[in-house]
Amino acid sequence: MFPTPPSIWTDLARIRAQAPLIHNITNFVVMNNTANALLALGASPAMVHAPEEVEDFVAISSALVVNIGTLDATFVAGMKLAMRRAKDLGKPVVFDPVGVGATAYRNRVSQELLTQATPDIIRGNASEIMALAGLNAQTKGVDSTVGSDAAVEAARRLSKAWGGVVVVSGATDYIVQGDQTATIGNGHPLMAKVTGMGCTATALTGAFAAINADYFRAATHAMAVMGIAGELAAEKQAAPGSLQLNFLDCLYQLTESAIQSRLNLSER
Numbered sequence: 499m500f501p502t503p504p505s506i507w508t509d510l511a512r513i514r515a516q517a518p519l520i521h522n523i524t525n526f527v528v529m530n531n532t533a534n535a536l537l538a539l540g541a542s543p544a545m546v547h548a549p550e551e552v553e554d555f556v557a558i559s560s561a562l563v564v565n566i567g568t569l570d571a572t573f574v575a576g577m578k579l580a581m582r583r584a585k586d587l588g589k590p591v592v593f594d595p596v597g598v599g600a601t602a603y604r605n606r607v608s609q610e611l612l613t614q615a616t617p618d619i620i621r622g623n624a625s626e627i628m629a630l631a632g633l634n635a636q637t638k639g640v641d642s643t644v645g646s647d648a649a650v651e652a653a654r655r656l657s658k659a660w661g662g663v664v665v666v667s668g669a670t671d672y673i674v675q676g677d678q679t680a681t682i683g684n685g686h687p688l689m690a691k692v693t694g695m696g697c698t699a700t701a702l703t704g705a706f707a708a709i710n711a712d713y714f715r716a717a718t719h720a721m722a723v724m725g726i727a728g729e730l731a732a733e734k735q736a737a738p739g740s741l742q743l744n745f746l747d748c749l750y751q752l753t754e755s756a757i758q759s760r761l762n763l764s765e766r
């Protein structure tokens with residue numbers, strides 16, 4: 499048994515009560531998945547990337563989620579404007595460096611985004627976090643080639659370099675801020691067989707950051723809810739198509755007692 503921080507449930511109840519507006523600049527592959535996941539969680543998603551309107555949209559949103567999965571020059575221009583405006587307005591920024599390490603363009607854009615407006619939380623798989631930390635990580639497009647354990651020290655290095663929270667997802671999720679580490683052992687291997695489950699984790703993290711200004715807690719709670727909903731869904735039917743569908747239903751129906759009985763969280 500693990501101790502259950504009641505704040506996971508408190509945060510989830512707050513999201514359901516307040517339905518915070520989450521501004522997403524994300525990739526074409528997952529727009530529908532992450533919008534539906536945010537709705538099932540209780541938040542209110544909007545996918546808005548035109549440079550002409552992102553600054554105005556940030557101003558009415560409670561958090562900004564930036565994901566470079568299918569980047570191009572127009573997306574990047576919108577990301578820079580939105581991230582700078584979010585920082586100016588003190589709104590949480592969550593960054594997903596999809597596929598960083600795979601190409602020079604992705605590496606350059608990621609570094610530009612990080613230096614222009616430092617995100618509060620970065621969530622990536624192990625290859626992405628290692629690449630972002632400047633390690634010569636092997637990457638296979640958008641999927642990781644190494645386990646999350648291998649990237650914990652890279653996450654710590656990144657976090658110490660700019661003071662934010664870094665999340666490495668995988669069989670075990672690591673949430674790192676400075677010397678602090680939380681690990682989440684929930685989830686199911688089939689989650690990696692549905693595209694955009696990592697992007698979904700990042701989007702949900704945006705919703706938790708919108709209602710909890712302790713971003714270490716917000717990220718930890720998001721990864722816990724993600725993992726628990728994922729394992730509940732996999733238990734209904736262990737196949738990818740069903741998992742994608744059941745994940746939304748399990749997220750929507752998630753109860754305090756399910757969180758309490760399933761949470762696999764440790765901290766040091």
Ligand SMILES: Nc1ncnc2c1ncn2[C@@H]1O[C@H](COP(=O)(O)OP(=O)(O)OP(=O)(O)O)[C@@H](O)[C@H]1O
Pocket residue numbers: 596622623624640641642667668669670671684685686687688689690692693694695696697698699721724725728
């Ligand atoms: N082997 C596993 N066991 C348990 N949970 C897993 C496993 N692999 C992935 N997950 C969970 O799936 C979610 C997505 O993590 P993953 O590391 O696969 O993201 P990703 O590679 O960025 O995905 P994508 O780029 O497709 O969005 C996380 O919530 C993670 O905890």
Ligand SMILES: Cc1ncsc1CCO
Pocket residue numbers: 525527528567568596640693694697
């Ligand atoms: C498959 C894929 N390609 C670019 S973004 C994306 C979604 C998972 O990261």
Ligand SMILES: [Mg+2]
Pocket residue numbers: 596597622623640696697
């Ligand atoms: Mg990813």
